[in-house]
């Protein structure tokens with residue numbers, strides 16, 4: 001499962017996801033709020049970096065967090081227990097394309113930095129829609145590496161980013177997916193689609209952002225594919241290392257870095273005749289935190 005996941009599951013990658021979520025919390029989550037008791041399905045929860053935000057986004061929120069990686073789920077569970085004690089989270093190891101969950105049993109679906117890794121994000125979004133109750137909402141957050149603009153400019157740095165984009169594409173993903181989030185949601189059958197760009201801009205006036213986002217999130221992610229880029233013959237060691245050095249330079253005094261995330265929200269259409277309503281409890285997840293009800297039970 002997920003043999004093609006380009007970022008891998010190392011401790012460095014887990015830390016990068018933490019940095020990313022911490023630094024971007026306000027930018028991405030200032031408007032994430034759920035009605036009390038909402039049933040939320042988080043798909044591709046990774047190490048729980050977003051799960052902790054979701055658990056705090058509404059009173060008594062009940063989350064089902066899914067990932068294909070057992071190790072990531074373990075880390076996510078530890079993190080949520082430490083940071084949001086009492087959070088109601090059920091952990092489910094499964095492929096998002098084959099979720100053992102009943103139709104119409106969630107008020108909200110949350111997907112962050114996952115579609116970019118899927119060979120067919122449209123099929124995934126379309127299939128996941130049935131898990132929402134009619135009128136339920138979805139939030140999808142994705143980046144777009146084409147939005148990286150920086151100073152000092154460097155053709156080596158731009159080439160390094162381009163190599164990461166090509167490698168992700170060779171694994172079936174799309175590191176430029178942010179720009180097509182709106183069309184994807186509409187084509188997948190969601191209604192009331194709204195996409196907003198969330199821009200990160202780091203310079204000398206924002207040293208925490210330059211460190212936390214530019215260096216520890218973005219550059220770290222590009223840097224991590226060095227061996228794959230060399231093995232694929234995309235570049236030479238000298239050119240790659242120069243590109244990474246130039247990218248790091250943008251996080252130091254005098255440098256600037258710009259990147260845009262896209263946050264899309266939409267709803268599952270309400271249909272007459274009660275179609276799509278939640279009628280049965282979902283399959284039992286592998287484990288649960290606290291005394292949470294099974295997803296699908298009111």
Ligand SMILES: C[S@@+](CC[C@H](N)C(=O)[O-])C[C@H]1O[C@@H](n2cnc3c(N)ncnc32)[C@H](O)[C@@H]1O
Pocket residue numbers: 002005007017021043044045046047048049050066067068069072094095096097111112113114117
């Ligand atoms: C970049 S991480 C994002 C994690 C988290 N959403 C965040 O924002 O920190 C992508 C996650 O999606 C998971 N994933 C990728 N393909 C999947 C699939 N087919 N089924 C379930 N999880 C998947 C990976 O295991 C990984 O944990």
